[in-house]
Amino acid sequence: MHKIHRRTYPIIENWIEPGxxxxxxxxxxxxxxxxxxxxxxxxxxxxxxxxxxxxxCLGKGISVYQADIDRGLCHWxxxxxxxxxxxxxxxxxxRPYDVIDEMLRVGKYALISVSNFAYIGNRIRVLLQGRMSxxxxxxxxxxxxxxxxxxxxxxxxxxxxxxGIEIVDARFFLAFTFAASHGAQLVNLLARSGIFKLRRxx
Amino acid sequence: MSSKNIVGTKILQIDQPFRLESGDMISKxxxxxxxxxxxxxxxxxxxxxxxxLSGSAHAAFYHEGxxxxxxxxxxxxxxxxxxxxxxxxxxxxxxxGCSGTTGPSSIDPITNRRYALTFPPIxxxxxxxxxxxxxxxLGIEGVRCIVGGSMGGMQALQFFCDYPSxxxxxxxxxxxxxxxxxxxxxxxxxRRAIMADPRWNNGxxxxxxxxxxxxxxxxxxxxxxxxxxxxMQEKFGRLRKNKGAHTVFKxxxxxxxxxxxQGIEFVRxxxxxxxxxxxxxxxxxxxVSSISGAGRIRGERRERGKGIESLRTKRGLVIxxxxxxxxxxxxxxxxxxxxxxxxxxVSYAEIDTAHGHDAFLTDHMKQSVIIESFLDSLERSG
Numbered sequence: 001m002h003k004i005h006r007r008t009y010p011i012i013e014n015w016i017e018p019g020x021x022x023x024x025x026x027x028x029x030x031x032x033x034x035x036x037x038x039x040x041x042x043x044x045x046x047x048x049x050x051x052x053x054x055x056x057c058l059g060k061g062i063s064v065y066q067a068d069i070d071r072g073l074c075h076w077x078x079x080x081x082x083x084x085x086x087x088x089x090x091x092x093x094x095r096p097y098d099v100i101d102e103m104l105r106v107g108k109y110a111l112i113s114v115s116n117f118a119y120i121g122n123r124i125r126v127l128l129q130g131r132m133s134x135x136x137x138x139x140x141x142x143x144x145x146x147x148x149x150x151x152x153x154x155x156x157x158x159x160x161x162x163x164g165i166e167i168v169d170a171r172f173f174l175a176f177t178f179a180a181s182h183g184a185q186l187v188n189l190l191a192r193s194g195i196f197k198l199r200r201x202x
Numbered sequence: 203m204s205s206k207n208i209v210g211t212k213i214l215q216i217d218q219p220f221r222l223e224s225g226d227m228i229s230k231x232x233x234x235x236x237x238x239x240x241x242x243x244x245x246x247x248x249x250x251x252x253x254x255l256s257g258s259a260h261a262a263f264y265h266e267g268x269x270x271x272x273x274x275x276x277x278x279x280x281x282x283x284x285x286x287x288x289x290x291x292x293x294x295x296x297x298x299g300c301s302g303t304t305g306p307s308s309i310d311p312i313t314n315r316r317y318a319l320t321f322p323p324i325x326x327x328x329x330x331x332x333x334x335x336x337x338x339x340l341g342i343e344g345v346r347c348i349v350g351g352s353m354g355g356m357q358a359l360q361f362f363c364d365y366p367s368x369x370x371x372x373x374x375x376x377x378x379x380x381x382x383x384x385x386x387x388x389x390x391x392x393r394r395a396i397m398a399d400p401r402w403n404n405g406x407x408x409x410x411x412x413x414x415x416x417x418x419x420x421x422x423x424x425x426x427x428x429x430x431x432x433x434m435q436e437k438f439g440r441l442r443k444n445k446g447a448h449t450v451f452k453x454x455x456x457x458x459x460x461x462x463x464q465g466i467e468f469v470r471x472x473x474x475x476x477x478x479x480x481x482x483x484x485x486x487x488x489x490v491s492s493i494s495g496a497g498r499i500r501g502e503r504r505e506r507g508k509g510i511e512s513l514r515t516k517r518g519l520v521i522x523x524x525x526x527x528x529x530x531x532x533x534x535x536x537x538x539x540x541x542x543x544x545x546x547x548v549s550y551a552e553i554d555t556a557h558g559h560d561a562f563l564t565d566h567m568k569q570s571v572i573i574e575s576f577l578d579s580l581e582r583s584g
Contacts, residue, residue, distance in 0.1 A: 045542075054551050055571050058519070061579035063547045065538065075539045 007179075008087055008113050008195045009035065011171050015111060015197050016040050020082035023047065023107060025069045025099070026089035030057035037062070045081075047073075070094045073102040081107040087195075088113050091138070092146045100163065104200050109168065113195040118152035118188050121175075135192070154188040156196075166201040170194055207279065209263035209272075211236050211295075211302055214339050220332070226322030230311050233336045234259045234295040234302020238278055239286030241342070248342050249284050250333070251293040252350030252357040254562075255424075255480055256472055258301035261293035262286075276566035283570035283577075289346065296357070297332045298324040298480050300473035307408065307473040319405035324479055326353075326487040330361040337368075344368060347577065351375035351562035352529065353480070356487050359537065362516075363493045371517040371580055373573060376526050376562045378533035379489040379540060385528065388427055389481040392420035396474045405475050417474040418465025425464045430525040430558035490540065514545035519576045521569065522552050523561040549576070 009032055016022060018040045024033050027046030030053075036042045046057050046064040057064035065075075069086075070093050084107035086099070093099050103110040115136060116122075122133045137145040151159075153172070160167060170182035172191035180187055187194065216231040236259045241248065251261050251274065262278035264271050272293075278284045284291050295303040298321070306321040313320075337345070348369050350358040355377025362372040378385070396402055399416025407413055426434075438457035453459050518541050522534035531552050541548040553568045555561045562569070 043545075051551070051554070051568065051572075054549075055575045058549055058551075058572060058575040059579055061517075061582070063517075063549050065550045066552045067550075075535060076542075 007173055008171075008193075011195055012036075012085060012087065012111055013040060015109075015169065016042060016083055018042070021045075021080065022083045022085065023073075023076070023081040024085040024087070025073075025103070026086065026092075027057065027062070027064065028053055030060045030062040030064065032085070032087065033057075033062050034060045069099055072098070073106050076106040078105055079108060083107055083109045083111055086110065086112045088115070088138075091115055091136075091149045091151070094148065096149060097159075097163065100165070100198075104165065104198070108199060110165075110198040111195065112198060113193060114151060114153060114156050115193045116153045116188065116191050117150045118154060119192050120189050121192065123189075152188055153191060153194050156194075160196075160198065164201050165198050167196055168199055169197040206271075207238075207263040208266055209236055209238065209260075210265065211259050213302060214336050216332075216335055216339075220335075222322055222328045223325045223331075224322055228297075228304060228322070231297070231304045231332065231335075232302065232308070233297075233304075233332055233339075235336055236260055236262075236272070236293050237340075238262050238291040239289050241290040245342065246344055246346060247289050248337075248345045249289045249291045250337070250345050250348045250361075251278070251284070251291060252333075252348065252354035252361075253293060253296065254350070254352035254354050255477075255484065256421075256468065257295075257354070258299070259293050259295040259303075260301070262291070273563065276564075277570065277573075283566070283573040284349070285574075288581075289577075292337070292340070292342070294333050294336055296329040296480065298329070298476055298483065300476040301471075303332065305473065306405065306475035306479055316408045318408065318475060321475070321479065324483050326356045326360050326483055327364065327492060329357050329483070330364060333357075333361065334365065334368075345370070346580065347371045347373060349373040349375070349573075350377070352377055352559065353484050356484065356489070359489050360487070360492065362518075363489065363513075366512050366516065369516065371519070371576075373519045373521070373576065374534070374537055375521045375569070376523055376529045376534070376559055377537070378529055379537055380487060381485050382533075386485045388423060388528075389485050392423050393478050393481060395419035395423070396477060399474075402474060405478075407474070412469065413474045414466075414469040417469045417472065417477060418462075420474075420477055421465045421468040421472075422461040425461055427528040428558060428560045430527065430556055432525065433556045433558055436556070513541070516546050517576075517580065518546050518548035519573070520548060520550045521562075521572065522550075523555050523558065523565070524552055525556050526559045526561065528559040 020042050022042045022044050024046045027048050033044040033046050037044050047067055048054055049068050054064055054066050084103040125133045138147050172180040172187040172194040174190050211234050214233045220228045220231045257273050260272040262272040262275045278291055280287050295301045298305045300307050306317045310317045348358045355374040358372045358374050362369050396416035399413035401411050402413035441456040442454050443459050453462050520534045520538050522531035538548050538550040551572050555565050557564055
C-alpha cells in the first residue's frame with residue numbers, strides 16, 4: 001500500500017505552489033504535510049480520525065484536527081485553502097460525492113488519488129484465480145478491509161463530469177516506475193492508480 | 203519506590219491596590235502559588251497551569267503529612283506529561299477563591315472584617331491579571347505553554363489572547379469560549395441552593411455555622427454533570443448500600459451515597475461565597491466579546507491585547523472528551539475554528555472515554571501521550 005501511496009508525494013509536491021494553504025484529509029502520520037512544510041513552506045492542516053496518528057502529527061509539529069471526514073468540513077469557510085488533498089483515502093469514505101463537493105468548497109483545488117479497480121492486474125487475478133487483488137484492499141480481507149468503495153479510473157472521470165468538476169491535471173501509475181500523463185490512452189487498463197488535480201468547471 | 207516530592211503553597215503579597223475589570227479596587231492582594239521543577243537559565247521553560255472551579259494552587263506533589271497529592275499530580279512530575287525534570291511548572295489559586303488567594307472569605311484590610319458579599323464581582327480576566335502580577339513577581343516574562351481544563355481552559359484562552367507575546371502556546375482541555383444557556387442554568391441552580399440555605403445569611407456566616415447544606419447540594423449537582431450517564435450507570439446502577447431497604451428520608455442507593463460523600467467532602471474545603479463568585483465569573487466569560495474591544499475595559503487596556511496579530515506564530519492544542527456533556531466537543535471545536543481564523547496553528551484531539559467531563563482529571567494516559575507529543579515538538583521548534 002505504502003509504495004503506491006508514496007508515489008503520489010512528489011507529484012503532489014510538484015503541483016503545490018510555495019507558501020500556499022494546504023488541507024490534507026486523512027493525513028495519517030503527517031509525512032506528506034511535513035514534507036510540504038519543509039520544501040514548499042505551506043501552511044498545513046491535517047484531518048485524521050485516529051488518535052495514534054494525531055499524536056504522530058503533533059510530534060512533527062503539524063496542526064491536526066481529529067474528525068471523521070464523512071461528517072463534513074463545515075467548520076472551514078469557503079476557500080480557506082488553496083489545495084485540499086485526499087490521498088489514498090477516497091476508497092474508505094462513505095459519502096465520496098459529499099466529500100469531493102466539500103473539498104472544492106473549502107479549497108480552490110482538490111488533489112485526489114484513485115486506486116484503479118479496472119487495472120489489468122486486478123482483472124487477471126479475478127479471471128484466473130477468481131480472487132480480488134489484496135492490493136486493492138489496503139489491509140485485511142473482503143469482510144474487514146476499510147475499503148468500501150471500488151471505482152475504476154473510467155468511472156471516476158465520468159463522475160467528475162457529472163459533478164461539474166474539471167480535471168486540471170492527472171498522473172497515472174503504471175507497473176514498475178512508469179507514469180503516464182493526463183490524456184494518455186489505455187490508462188484504465190494499464191494504471192494501478194491515478195492522481196487528479198481538480199477544480200470546479202467555470 | 204522514590205520518596206514523595208514535598209511542596210508547600212507560597213504566598214506573594216501585592217501591596218499596591220489592584221484594579222478589577224469592574225473598576226473596583228482591592229487594596230491588598232495575597233496570591234497563593236506553587237512551583238515544581240526549576241526555571242532554566244534561558245528562562246524559557248515555564249508552564250503555567252490554570253485550575254478549574256474547585257481547584258487550588260496545589261496542583262502536584264504532596265503537602266507535608268498529606269496522604270493525597272495535588273489535583274493534577276497524574277500529569278505533573280518527573281517523567282510525566284508536564285515533566286518537572288524539563289519544565290518549571292507554576293500554578294496559582296484564582297482571585298475569589300478560598301485556598302490562599304484573596305477572596306470573599308479573606309479579611310478586608312480596610313474594615314478588618316471578612317469581605318463576604320462586599321467582595322467585588324470578579325471575572326476570568328481578573329484571574330489572569332492577578333497571575334500576570336505573580337509571574338512578574340517571579341521574574342518570568344515568557345511562558346512556554348499555558349494549560350487549563352474546564353474553567354482553567356477559559357483562563358488559558360483569556361490570558362493567551364490578552365498577552366499573546368508572553369506565550370508560545372496554549373493547551374485548552376474540555377472547555378469553552380462562552381457558557382451555553384444550559385451551563386449557566388446548572389450553575390444558577392447551584393448558586394440558588396447556597397442562597398436558599400438560611401445559614402448562608404446573605405454571605406455572613408463566617409462566625410456561625412456554615413451553609414453546608416446549600417453548598418453540598420451545589421456540589422452534588424456539579425458532580426452529576428461531571429460524569430457521563432453511562433459511567434454513572436456502570437458505577438452505581440441501582441445498587442443499594444443496605445440491601446432491600448426502601449428509605450425515603452435517608453440515602454439508600456449507592457449513587458445517593460456517592461453524591462452525599464462528594465458534597466460533604468467539598469464543604470470541608472470550599473467556601474460557599476467563593477462558589478458564588480467563581481461560578482458567576484465563569485458564566486459571564488465570553489472570550490470573543492472580551493477581546494473585540496468592548497468599552498468596559500479599563501486600566502491597562504493598551505498593553506492588553508497588544509500583538510494579537512502575533513497569534514499566527516503561536517501554537518495551540520484543544521482537547522475534548524467524547525462523553526463530556528457539560529463541555530461537549532462542539533464547544534472545543536468552536537475554539538479551534540476561532541483560533542484557526544486568527545491563523546494560530548491549532549490542533550484538536552477528541553479523546554474517546556466514558557468518564558465525561560471529569561476525564562480531564564482522571565484520564566491521564568491518553569492526555570499525556572497527546573500533550574507530550576505537542577510539547578516535544580514545541581521544544582524542537584524552539
